[in-house]
Amino acid sequence: MSDAMIRVPAERRDRLAVIAESRGTSIRSLVQEFAETTLTAEERRERAERARAYMAEHFGVDVTDEESAAMGRKLREAFARQEDAAARSSTTSSWTRRPCLRCPGIGRCPR
Template identity: 55%
Template sequence: MGDVMIRVSDSVRDRLAAIAEARGTSIRSLVEELATTTLTPAELAERGTRVHAALKQNFGVDIADSDHAELQRRMDATLAQVAERQGRGAA
């Protein structure tokens, strides 16, 4: 597979370079990691379907779609508290 050029602003390139340097890697490796580890919306939805089915089959838990927003709010609040305790501020 050949290389492809991705055009970004100078400030984005500089930020990617700084992040890559801090991680001891290259911009190329950083972008490849992002592309291979970040889920698309379709992949997230499919994963959610699988998790929902596994919860129902293995634990008898059936989470209604109407419960999703409240569960997401609670999870976000918990993650924000953890981040705050770690001194990073809210995520």
């Protein structure tokens, strides 16, 4: 596989570096994972149609566009609340993510 260069502003590159480091990976792996797992709009539509067909066939449920849009909004709101709660708990916690050599019994250091 040949490599390609993707040009981004330095600020974006630096942010990618921080994200990659926090995940224990490289920018290259981060971009590769994004490209492999992110669906296009057409792929999302196809997946939604397959899900609707499955629900109709196996459960006798016909989901309307309005019902689908409402459920999408509810899911986005729920994920946003979960992310907000996780962000608040990570900024208020005094526990670090790295093991402490002085506290081998607990594996995490409260300092």
